[in-house]
Amino acid sequence: MNRIEAKVTKIERCGGLTVLSFDLSGERAVMAGLELTLPVEEGSGVVLGVKATRVALAKEFSGNISIANSLKGVVEAVDTGELLCSVKLHVARSRIESILTAESARKMSLQPGDEVTVLIEASDLFIIEANE
Numbered sequence: 704m705n706r707i708e709a710k711v712t713k714i715e716r717c718g719g720l721t722v723l724s725f726d727l728s729g730e731r732a733v734m735a736g737l738e739l740t741l742p743v744e745e746g747s748g749v750v751l752g753v754k755a756t757r758v759a760l761a762k763e764f765s766g767n768i769s770i771a772n773s774l775k776g777v778v779e780a781v782d783t784g785e786l787l788c789s790v791k792l793h794v795a796r797s798r799i800e801s802i803l804t805a806e807s808a809r810k811m812s813l814q815p816g817d818e819v820t821v822l823i824e825a826s827d828l829f830i831i832e833a834n835e
Contacts, residue, residue, distance in 0.1 A: 704752050704754065704755075704831075705752060705753045705755060705758065706752060706797065706831060707752070707795070708727070708728075708751075708796055709725035709726065709749050710726045710746065710748055711723055711725060711743050711744065711745050711747050712725060712726050712731075714744070714745055720735065720736075720737060721736050721737075721739040722734070723739075725749070725751065727774070727794070727796070728795040730794070730795045732771075732774065732828065733772060733825045733828075734825055734828035734829070735825040735826050736829065736830075741833040743830065743833045748833075748834035749830050749832060749833050750830070750831045750832040751828050751829065751830060752829050752831040753799070753823055755789070755799075755801055755802040757824070758799060758801035759801070759803075759823070760790065760801050760811065760821060760822070761819060761822060762813070762817065762819050764819075764820040770822045771823075772823040772825065773820055773821075773822055774794050774795070774820070774821040775794070775820065775821070776792040776793065776794045776818070776821040777792065777793045777819070778790060778792055778815050778816060778818075778819060779791040779793055780815060781808065781814065783808055783809070786805055787803070787804060787805055788805045788807070789802055790803065790808065790813060792819070792821060801821070
């Protein structure tokens with residue numbers, strides 16, 4: 704499970720839906736969730752989680768997309784198996800992993816040191832820990 708350190712910058716609520724904005728050391732991220740149960744407030748620190756299979760990568764990406772979180776990342780390691788590939792990345796102050804198909808990794812020619820765009824849907828982020 705990926706763990707991303709963040710600071711809550713904005714909280715919006717409507718009915719049971721909560722949309723939170725975060726600062727990840729200069730990068731902006733957004734999370735959308737139903738019935739948020741952890742006590743968080745603007746300015747508090749949190750640890751966000753996202754499954755490695757829900758972290759998409761783009762290389763030489765430009766343009767607008769509907770995915771809420773488009774973060775700058777640097778590839779640290781690439782471990783390609785027969786069918787899947789594990790890509791370790793540095794994003795803001797955190798080290799995260801993306802699991803993608805080996806074919807996708809080969810098409811992108813991913814190498815350590817490559818700059819990539821890390822794409823995460825707002826609904827795929829969740830809060831693991833809320834710090835006071």
